[in-house]
Amino acid sequence: MAFKTGDFVKVEKDGVFFEGHVIPGDTGFITLKMTGGGYVAGFRENEVRVTLLSPAAAPSEAPKQVVRNTVKGAGIQIIPSGKKITILTTGGTIAAYVHQDTRTVKPSFTGEDLLLEVPELEGFADFKVRDVFSLLSENMKPANWKELAQVIYDEIKAGADGIIVTHGTDTMTYSAAAAAYMIDTPVPIVFTGSQRSPDRPSSDNHMNLMCAARAAAGDIAEVLLVMHGSMSDDFCSVHRAVKARKMHTSRRDTFKSVNMFPLANMDYFTGELTFLSDYAGYAKRGENELKIVPVLEEKCAIVKFVPGADPSIFDYYVEKGYKGIVLEGVGLGHVSDEWIPSLKKAADKKIPVVVTSQCINGSTSLGTYETGLAMREAGVAEAVDQLTESVFVKLMWLLGQGLTYEKVKELISTEIKGDMSSMIID
Numbered sequence: 001m002a003f004k005t006g007d008f009v010k011v012e013k014d015g016v017f018f019e020g021h022v023i024p025g026d027t028g029f030i031t032l033k034m035t036g037g038g039y040v041a042g043f044r045e046n047e048v049r050v051t052l053l054s055p056a057a058a059p060s061e062a063p064k065q066v067v068r069n070t071v072k073g074a075g076i077q078i079i080p081s082g083k084k085i086t087i088l089t090t091g092g093t094i095a096a097y098v099h100q101d102t103r104t105v106k107p108s109f110t111g112e113d114l115l116l117e118v119p120e121l122e123g124f125a126d127f128k129v130r131d132v133f134s135l136l137s138e139n140m141k142p143a144n145w146k147e148l149a150q151v152i153y154d155e156i157k158a159g160a161d162g163i164i165v166t167h168g169t170d171t172m173t174y175s176a177a178a179a180a181y182m183i184d185t186p187v188p189i190v191f192t193g194s195q196r197s198p199d200r201p202s203s204d205n206h207m208n209l210m211c212a213a214r215a216a217a218g219d220i221a222e223v224l225l226v227m228h229g230s231m232s233d234d235f236c237s238v239h240r241a242v243k244a245r246k247m248h249t250s251r252r253d254t255f256k257s258v259n260m261f262p263l264a265n266m267d268y269f270t271g272e273l274t275f276l277s278d279y280a281g282y283a284k285r286g287e288n289e290l291k292i293v294p295v296l297e298e299k300c301a302i303v304k305f306v307p308g309a310d311p312s313i314f315d316y317y318v319e320k321g322y323k324g325i326v327l328e329g330v331g332l333g334h335v336s337d338e339w340i341p342s343l344k345k346a347a348d349k350k351i352p353v354v355v356t357s358q359c360i361n362g363s364t365s366l367g368t369y370e371t372g373l374a375m376r377e378a379g380v381a382e383a384v385d386q387l388t389e390s391v392f393v394k395l396m397w398l399l400g401q402g403l404t405y406e407k408v409k410e411l412i413s414t415e416i417k418g419d420m421s422s423m424i425i426d
C-alpha cells in the first residue's frame with residue numbers, strides 16, 4: 001500500500017472505521033496518529049482496507065498554536081500570593097504540540113506561551129520566565145543538569161521566592177535529583193511537566209502548572225515534583241523529587257513516591273494541601289541558607305544484574321575506568337556468587353559500588369543471606385531504600401567533590417535531602 005507520512009486516511013477493520021494521519025511504522029503495518037486524542041494505532045496491512053481522504057500537505061514549519069485555556073480554569077480559586085516566581089523552561093511535552101508537518105510532538109513553547117495557556121496565573125504571582133533549553137528530556141545530559149542548577153541558584157539569589165522548572169517527564173527525576181543534591185534552598189524549587197501536550201483535550205498542562213505555581217509560592221522549601229495525583233482532574237501530588245519515579249508510560253498520574261507517601265496532595269480547585277508524610281517532615285521556607293555545589297563525576301554507570309549474567313559485564317566498567325557504579329541487584333540487592341570476585345576487584349581499585357534493588361519498594365539488606373554477606377565483605381555499599389536514579393546522581397555528585405573512597409561509601413548510605421525514608425512501607 002503506497003501511503004506516505006502525513007496522508008489522511010480512513011482504515012476499515014472488521015467493519016469498524018478509524019481515521020488518522022499516516023506516520024512511519026513497522027513493515028507490513030499501516031500506522032496512524034489517530035484523529036482526536038493523538039494516540040497511535042498500528043494495523044496489519046493485509047487485514048484492513050485503507051482509503052485516502054486527503055494527501056499529505058507539503059512539509060512546512062507548523063505555526064505555533066498557543067492554547068489559551070479558559071475552560072479548564074473554570075471554578076479554580078485564585079488567592080494572590082504576592083510572591084515572585086521564576087519559570088524556567090527546558091522543553092518536554094509540557095512545552096510541545098503535535099506539529100502538523102511531521103505529526104510528531106516537539107517542544108516549541110516558551111515560558112511566555114505557558115503563562116498564556118493558564119490565564120489564572122496572571123493574578124496569582126509576579127512571574128518571570130527564562131527559557132533555558134528546548135529539549136526532549138531523553139537528550140538532557142549531566143552538563144545540562146549542572147547548567148540548570150546554576151540558573152536556579154542565580155534566580156533565587158536574585159530574589160525569586162519560588163522556582164518552577166518545566167521539564168520532560170522521562171528523565172525529570174534525574175534533573176530534579178541533581179538540583180536537590182547541588183542546591184541548599186530557602187525557597188521551593190518545583191519540577192513539573194505533562195504527559196499530554198496542551199493541544200490535546202486531556203492535557204495535564206493546566207492542572208500541573210497551576211499546582212506547581214501554588215507549590216512554588218508555598219512553604220515546602222525543597223526540590224519538589226508536582227504532577228497529577230490521580231486519573232481525574234482533582235488533585236496533584238507533591239513529591240519529594242529524590243523519592244519519585246515515573247511509573248507509567250502514558251497515564252497523567254505517572255509519578256509515584258517510592259518508599260514514602262508524597263509529602264502532600266493538593267486540591268486543584270482550592271490549592272488546599274493535605275499532608276501525608278508527617279513522619280518525614282519537610283524543610284520550611286527560609287529554613288536553609290542558599291548554597292550550590294555544582295559538581296558531578298560523569299564517569300559513573302548503572303549496571304543491572306540478571307540471572308546468569310556474565311560478571312565481565314561488570315568488569316567492563318572497572319576496566320574502562322569508571323569512577324563509581326550503581327549495581328541493581330535482585331531482591332534484597334543480590335547478585336550471583338560468580339560476581340563476588342568482580343566486586344572485590346572494584347573495591348581494590350577504590351571504585352565505590354552501591355547496591356540498589358530491582359524490586360522498587362523496600363530496602364536493600366545484605367546482612368540477611370549468605371550472598372549478601374559475601375557482597376558486603378567484597379566492599380559494596382547499600383542504597384537502603386533510595387531509588388536507583390537518585391542514588392546514581394548522588395554518587396556522581398559525591399565523587400564530583402573529590403571525596404575519598406571511604407567518605408563516598410559512608411555518605412552514599414547516609415540520608416541527604418530526605419532521600420532515605422524514616423518509614424519503610426512493607
Ligand code: GLU
Pocket residue numbers: 091092093094135136137138167168169170171193194195196
Ligand atoms: N520524551 C519526552 C520527554 O521526556 C516526552 C515525555 C514528556 O515530556 O512527558 O521530554
